[in-house]
Amino acid sequence: MGIGRRQGVLSPFHLALAFLGGVILLFILAPLGTMFLHTSAGEIKSTLGEAAVRESIVFTIITAMGSVLIFAIFALPLAWLIARRDFPGKVLVTAIIDLPIVIPHSAAGIALLTIFARDTLLGRTAEGLGFSFVSHRAGIMMAMAFVSLPHLMHSAILGFASVPERLEKAALNLGASPMRVFFTISLPLAWRHILTGFIMMWARGMSEFGAVIFIAYHPMVTPVMIFERFGAYGLKYARPVAVVFVTVSLVFFVIVRVLGGRRVTDVDHR
Amino acid sequence: MLTIDNLGIDLQEFSLREISLTVEKGEYFMLLGPSGGGKSLLLEILAGMIRPDSGTISLEGVDITHLPINRRRIGLVYQKPALFPHMNVFQNIGYGLRGLTRGEKSARVGELAEKMGISGLLQRHPGTLSGGEAQRVSLARMLAVSPHILLLDEPLSSLDKDLRDDLKGILRTLHRDGQTILHVTHDYEEAFSLAQRVGILHRNDKGVSRLVQVDEPRSVFDHPKTRFVARFVGLKNVFEGTLATGGDTEDLCFTSNRAEQGSFYIHPGNTHCGTALVMIPENQVRCSFQEPSDHSVNCLQGEILDLAPTPSGVEARLGTTPELTVLLQPDTISREQLHVGCGIWADFDPASIRILSQTGESPPSTENVSPENRT
Numbered sequence: 001m002g003i004g005r006r007q008g009v010l011s012p013f014h015l016a017l018a019f020l021g022g023v024i025l026l027f028i029l030a031p032l033g034t035m036f037l038h039t040s041a042g043e044i045k046s047t048l049g050e051a052a053v054r055e056s057i058v059f060t061i062i063t064a065m066g067s068v069l070i071f072a073i074f075a076l077p078l079a080w081l082i083a084r085r086d087f088p089g090k091v092l093v094t095a096i097i098d099l100p101i102v103i104p105h106s107a108a109g110i111a112l113l114t115i116f117a118r119d120t121l122l123g124r125t126a127e128g129l130g131f132s133f134v135s136h137r138a139g140i141m142m143a144m145a146f147v148s149l150p151h152l153m154h155s156a157i158l159g160f161a162s163v164p165e166r167l168e169k170a171a172l173n174l175g176a177s178p179m180r181v182f183f184t185i186s187l188p189l190a191w192r193h194i195l196t197g198f199i200m201m202w203a204r205g206m207s208e209f210g211a212v213i214f215i216a217y218h219p220m221v222t223p224v225m226i227f228e229r230f231g232a233y234g235l236k237y238a239r240p241v242a243v244v245f246v247t248v249s250l251v252f253f254v255i256v257r258v259l260g261g262r263r264v265t266d267v268d269h270r
Numbered sequence: 271m272l273t274i275d276n277l278g279i280d281l282q283e284f285s286l287r288e289i290s291l292t293v294e295k296g297e298y299f300m301l302l303g304p305s306g307g308g309k310s311l312l313l314e315i316l317a318g319m320i321r322p323d324s325g326t327i328s329l330e331g332v333d334i335t336h337l338p339i340n341r342r343r344i345g346l347v348y349q350k351p352a353l354f355p356h357m358n359v360f361q362n363i364g365y366g367l368r369g370l371t372r373g374e375k376s377a378r379v380g381e382l383a384e385k386m387g388i389s390g391l392l393q394r395h396p397g398t399l400s401g402g403e404a405q406r407v408s409l410a411r412m413l414a415v416s417p418h419i420l421l422l423d424e425p426l427s428s429l430d431k432d433l434r435d436d437l438k439g440i441l442r443t444l445h446r447d448g449q450t451i452l453h454v455t456h457d458y459e460e461a462f463s464l465a466q467r468v469g470i471l472h473r474n475d476k477g478v479s480r481l482v483q484v485d486e487p488r489s490v491f492d493h494p495k496t497r498f499v500a501r502f503v504g505l506k507n508v509f510e511g512t513l514a515t516g517g518d519t520e521d522l523c524f525t526s527n528r529a530e531q532g533s534f535y536i537h538p539g540n541t542h543c544g545t546a547l548v549m550i551p552e553n554q555v556r557c558s559f560q561e562p563s564d565h566s567v568n569c570l571q572g573e574i575l576d577l578a579p580t581p582s583g584v585e586a587r588l589g590t591t592p593e594l595t596v597l598l599q600p601d602t603i604s605r606e607q608l609h610v611g612c613g614i615w616a617d618f619d620p621a622s623i624r625i626l627s628q629t630g631e632s633p634p635s636t637e638n639v640s641p642e643n644r645t
Contacts, residue, residue: 169319170352172339174366175415184365188356 032246039243047240053225057248059137060221064148064205067141068198071149076194079156080186084165097153100146108146109214116142116215139215144205151200159193160186199256206249271295272316272344272419272452277325279315284308284477286315289325291469291481293419293452298445300461300487301454302502303471308479309454310349312471313421316452317346329418345417349424351408353396359383359407360392366415382410386440402433406440413444420444422453426460438463458503461487472498493627497547500626506595507550508626513543521567521620524548531592535567537621546628554622555596557586558615559606569617570594574610577603590616 010018047053081087082094100108116133117123126132133139163186171181187194209223217224222245230238277289286308293299303309314320316327318339326335334342353362363379370378383389386406396404405425412420422441426434441464445451453464461468468487473479483495494500500508511526513536521535522543536548556562562569572590579585583597586608594616598608608614 164352166348166352167354169317169339170346170348171354171365173317173319173344173346174411175340175343175368176366177340185354189354 035239035246036243039240043240044244047244052220053222053241053244056220056222056225057245059219060206060223060245061248061252063137063140063221064144064202066137067145067148067205068152068202070141071145071201072152072198075149075152076156076187079153080160080182083157083160084168097150100148101150105147105208105210106214109143109211112139112143112146112211113214133215135216135218137219140212140219140221143211143215144208145201147208147211148201148204151204152194152197155193155197155200156190159190159197162193163189195256199253203249203253271330272450273326273328274316275326275328277312277315277322277327279311279320279322279324281311284473284479286312286322286479289481291484293450295330295450296445296448298441298451298453298464298466300465300468301452301471302458302461302468303454303456303479304473304502305456307456307471307473309456309471310423313346313423313452313454316421317344318342319346343415343418344421345412345415345419346421347405347408347412347423347425349428351396351404353399353404353407353411355396357396358392359388359394359396359399362396362407363392363411363414365411378414379410382414385413385443386410387436400433402429402437405429405437409440409444413449419450419452422451424455425453427455427457458487458491462491470499470502472496472502494547495627500547500549505549505626506552507555507592508547509549509592510547511545513541513546513628515543519567524623526592534570534592534618534623535620536623536625537619539621539625541625541628544629547626549624549626550594550618551622551624552585552595552597554618555594556617557588557596557598557602557606557608558617559608559612561615562617565615565617566619568620569615571613571615573613574608577608577610586614588614588616590614 078093078097082090103111113134114120115122116126116139118127118132118134123133126138131138133142167189168181168185171185172178176184206221207223208221209227212221213224213227220228222241226238226242226245229241272291272293274289274291278287279285284306289312291299301309301312311320315322318334318337322335326333328334329342329344334344354365357365360379363382364375367375367378379392380389383392386409388403388406388410391399391403391407396407399407409425425441426437429437438460441451441453445464453460455461465487467484468490469481469484470490471479472482483490483499485493490499491503491505494503494505494508497508497510509524509526509531511524511531511533513522513524515522519535520538522538522541523533524536524546525533534550561571570588570590572588572593574586575589575593576587577584578587579600580597583599584603586596586598588594588596596616602608
């Protein structure tokens with residue numbers, strides 16, 4: 001449509017492009033759509049009636065959100081440094097950030113278990129403090145963060161890099177401390193990208209199965225529950241949980257995107 | 271008072287060397303130089319955004335060379351105002367105001383806005399402001415933190431003429447109120463209308479920029495130290511060379527340093543032998559189609575290379591040796607039927623030539639040369 005309006009006529013080449021692109025959209029939407037169509041309202045209603053399902057979804061959403069907020073405290077300063085400063089080993093640091101993307105998530109789970117298990121130094125320290133990473137929300141947050149941090153990092157680096165450096169310098173020139181400049185200039189102006197990063201990291205964390213299952217089968221995050229239902233009862237019982245989870249996630253993402261997006265467009269006059 | 275002592279920086283593209291300068295408290299100092307000459311770089315060094323390789327900067331007697339940007343109290347206003355896009359005008363102006371109650375802050379912002387003539391814009395966002403409005407907000411924001419010295423980086427160059435005049439008025443008011451200002455520009459006319467003293471920055475063909483002259487605007491115009499300065503302030507027909515006795519005439523023979531610029535005679539007047547920077551005033555050159563019968567010792571033949579109309583006449587570039595620029599009246603052009611490519615005689619009186627500056631044998635110059643004026 002856009003192509004046609006801008007250039008007047010659709011050439012056969014553009015039609016071919018549109019067709020190929022359509023296949024991609026179909027590839028994404030068809031399985032999801034079919035899954036929804038194969039699930040009756042009655043199934044959804046009875047699934048929603050199960051306390052275990054409701055609790056799992058709420059637990060998953062909140063745990064993923066927690067992992068985003070906790071790890072953002074460490075991720076955002078690093079993103080700013082990467083975007084703004086040159087330091088020795090910067091290439092290596094950015095490569096390390098990408099590492100979780102390239103390793104299998106099950107391997108990530110094994111790696112996390114190796115360092116956080118009860119008989120390790122960190123595991124014993126945690127036990128001493130009265131909690132455990134294994135089979136605990138803390139461990140699940142770790143697993144979620146491990147595989148999803150690159151999404152936040154990438155967005156945040158892009159965001160900080162897009163803030164004109166002269167604005168930060170102008171703020172310093174007005175006598176503001178570097179910390180005040182970070183919180184009043186860099187962070188608000190990179191907000192749109194950072195919010196996208198939050199949403200991507202949150203979504204990725206919520207949907208994580210591979211790494212989480214090694215750390216904690218219980219408390220049961222919804223992706224694990226879907227897998228468990230499929231293993232124990234088959235497709236018909238796993239599907240309604242998947243449908244409810246996907247729907248709740250989508251609703252949340254839309255709400256966050258609209259709220260966050262509106263705030264940003266209100267203030268962003270670049 | 272700002273004192274810059276022997277400041278230098280080497281970058282890949284160019285360098286600044288041996289920059290020494292003092293801007294007195296309450297002074298309006300203008301730093302002039304062509305684009306790409308390192309003027310903005312110097313301001314960024316002063317503001318602490320770039321570290322110099324050598325030299326020191328002190329402000330009010332305190333060495334600030336290694337002080338972080340936010341503790342220098344040097345306010346830099348950019349050519350393109352760097353307003354914070356996520357804050358309105360009020361918040362922008364108030365950004366640097368700390369430790370005030372809400373009422374005090376509001377009063378101070380209001381007072382600055384009033385002074386800059388932007389009281390009606392306080393709730394607007396930077397994206398909705400015109401260039402002139404944004405520049406005033408930027409100035410107000412800077413003044414809010416009462417900097418010891420205000421650095422202005424070509425604040426007028428991106429504005430239309432009338433807005434430029436308005437802003438000049440504001441800058442003059444600030445100066446009258448005692449604000450110390452260091453303003454950089456490539457426009458000599460700005461210097462004339464605002465500055466008490468000017469410094470000329472010259473970048474040589476090796477990419478090294480140095481301060482070549484520091485003086486009052488009128489003195490620089492009347493007595494430029496180098497051919498570059500003379501041309502920069504808009505003087506034409508300026509030649510650097512050597513004066514020597516001229517054989518059988520009482521006039522001195524001036525031989526240009528550049529062979530292609532030849533030689534001509536200068537009336538001794540109060541001048542003497544040695545190296546000199548001289549100017550043939552463009553309105554003192556008589557042009558004619560034929561060799562004038564009563565011509566002086568300086569009668570040159572050539573052809574017209576270019577004719578450029580200006581508000582005060584037609585500027586003709588003549589392919590004589592040396593090449594001259596002369597100002598002709600339109601009726602001369604039509605009477606003599608002058609056109610590009612036609613042959614022409616240019617004649618100028620040895621007594622009409624101005625000696626801009628001179629070194630060499632006695633008598634010593636009567637000019638008052640202060641240390642930073644030496645080149």
